[in-house]
Amino acid sequence: MMSMTAEAVENARVEGMSRPPTAREKILDAYAALLRSDGERAATMDATAALAGVSKGGLLYHFPSKDALAEAVIERLLDAAQQDSERMEAAPEGAARYYVRTSTVEETEFDSFYQAVVRLAAGAHAPAVAALDQVHGDWERLVREDVADPHAAEAIMLIGEGLYYHSTMPGTWSRSLVGSDIGALLEQVDRLKEGH
Amino acid sequence: MMSMTAEAVENARVEGMSRPPTAREKILDAYAALLRSDGERAATMDATAALAGVSKGGLLYHFPSKDALAEAVIERLLDAAQQDSERMEAAPEGAARYYVRTSTVEETEFDSFYQAVVRLAAGAHAPAVAALDQVHGDWERLVREDVADPHAAEAIMLIGEGLYYHSTMPGTWSRSLVGSDIGALLEQVDRLKEGH
DNA sequence: GTAACTGTACCGTCCGGACGGTATGGAGTC
DNA sequence: GACTCCATACCGTCCGGACGGTACAGTTAC
Numbered sequence: 001m002m003s004m005t006a007e008a009v010e011n012a013r014v015e016g017m018s019r020p021p022t023a024r025e026k027i028l029d030a031y032a033a034l035l036r037s038d039g040e041r042a043a044t045m046d047a048t049a050a051l052a053g054v055s056k057g058g059l060l061y062h063f064p065s066k067d068a069l070a071e072a073v074i075e076r077l078l079d080a081a082q083q084d085s086e087r088m089e090a091a092p093e094g095a096a097r098y099y100v101r102t103s104t105v106e107e108t109e110f111d112s113f114y115q116a117v118v119r120l121a122a123g124a125h126a127p128a129v130a131a132l133d134q135v136h137g138d139w140e141r142l143v144r145e146d147v148a149d150p151h152a153a154e155a156i157m158l159i160g161e162g163l164y165y166h167s168t169m170p171g172t173w174s175r176s177l178v179g180s181d182i183g184a185l186l187e188q189v190d191r192l193k194e195g196h
Numbered sequence: 197m198m199s200m201t202a203e204a205v206e207n208a209r210v211e212g213m214s215r216p217p218t219a220r221e222k223i224l225d226a227y228a229a230l231l232r233s234d235g236e237r238a239a240t241m242d243a244t245a246a247l248a249g250v251s252k253g254g255l256l257y258h259f260p261s262k263d264a265l266a267e268a269v270i271e272r273l274l275d276a277a278q279q280d281s282e283r284m285e286a287a288p289e290g291a292a293r294y295y296v297r298t299s300t301v302e303e304t305e306f307d308s309f310y311q312a313v314v315r316l317a318a319g320a321h322a323p324a325v326a327a328l329d330q331v332h333g334d335w336e337r338l339v340r341e342d343v344a345d346p347h348a349a350e351a352i353m354l355i356g357e358g359l360y361y362h363s364t365m366p367g368t369w370s371r372s373l374v375g376s377d378i379g380a381l382l383e384q385v386d387r388l389k390e391g392h
Numbered sequence: 393g394t395a396a397c398t399g400t401a402c403c404g405t406c407c408g409g410a411c412g413g414t415a416t417g418g419a420g421t422c
Numbered sequence: 423g424a425c426t427c428c429a430t431a432c433c434g435t436c437c438g439g440a441c442g443g444t445a446c447a448g449t450t451a452c
Contacts, residue, residue, distance in 0.1 A: 040236070042320065046441075060443075061397065062397095065442080118318075119318055122236075122364075123237050129366050154384075155381060155384035155385075159358060161357075162353070162354030162355060162356070163354060165360065169317060169325070170320065171326070181347075184347040185350060188350075188388060192387065192388070241408065252408095253411090257431060257433095262407095
């Protein structure tokens with residue numbers, strides 16, 4: 001069996017080979033989980049290492065600085081967003097419906113990292129803000145291509161962003177809204193899309 | 197000339213008398229401004245005191261702990277939200293239009309403190325989350341009263357929350373959306389509200 | 393034998409908070 | 423109306439702990 005450098009492991013992951021979770025993956029997941037649940041402040045290196053079941057030395061072996069951790073999370077998001085955009089563009093239901101439908105909280109890896117990066121952006125982390133800019137820009141472009149009326153497209157974008165807003169916010173009211181019928185919401189999207 | 201205790205000064209503020217900005221007000225504004233611009237992490241007591249033009253000791257005189265600062269910001273938000281809800285209920289254009297129209301970034305005191313509390317909530321600050329729950333619950337109730345179709349009401353709520361999402365996010369893409377024509381967006385709201 | 397860790401010990405900085413001052417300006421007393 | 427007393431409204435410094443990061447000597451698994 002070949003030995004693998006950290007980089008080789010990373011490449012293998014990017015190429016889609018599924019592998020048993022390495023320490024590096026566990027650390028990244030733990031960091032994202034802490035960001036989501038308790039915010040940037042609580043996502044310390046010690047806490048991340050503890051949650052990942054790894055020593056601090058082990059964490060620093062993979063990520064030499066906290067910023068490296070943040071960069072890796074952002075990179076993961078951009079990778080996932082790239083794939084999501086392709087699915088969105090090819091969706092038979094149309095980009096607008098796809099966008100709104102997938103904006104609801106599903107326990108996907110994509111959402112997990114999206115929410116993590118939102119928390120980073122809330123701390124004014126410039127690369128996180130830039131990454132969100134890029135992701136939203138892609139979505140907006142695809143929705144605008146799908147929806148003839150630009151004002152309807154804008155309203156649909158906002159609905160999706162409202163759902164993301166809910167997904168990144170803890171609290172009770174989010175459940176009452178997001179938990180409701182997606183089908184009915186998609187009908188509203190259709191109504192906006194079709195014009196009057 | 198009457199003497200005023202700190203409590204009397206506070207009461208005067210609550211009762212709506214306009215007074216020259218006291219140190220307490222300046223500290224609160226500074227703290228909210230730091231939360232908005234750079235997030236919870238950067239809104240330290242030292243930074244707040246410096247921005248308010250007050251010594252650290254002076255800050256701690258008015259707010260004995262950092263949590264007291266957060267509580268005061270939340271209280272301010274709830275006060276402002278109370279007044280906003282009353283205006284929303286009485287709005288001739290209807291609650292739905294009022295809600296969406298005022299969800300765009302205006303440089304009001306209300307928005308300033310709303311964004312500050314969102315940043316606190318992003319740090320999993322429980323009272324901040326509860327306050328946002330309450331504010332959003334009021335809005336939702338009023339919009340549901342205004343819009344016959346509950347699914348349309350939900351879509352309208354989400355549009356407003358999408359706008360708030362933009363307002364709390366730095367970055368370039370927010371401008372292209374939020375800066376666009378509010379009138380056109382309100383037309384979309386009308387279309388949702390009227391049903392098909 | 394090398395990559396992938398563990399575990400510990402340590403450093404400098406920052407942050408929240410405690411604390412001891414100080415200036416001011418009434419209130420009460422005679 | 424001078425004197426004491428005291429509350430308000432601050433200032434400036436110090437401390438303990440947490441956090442990011444360094445260093446490095448061992449250990450395990452392939």
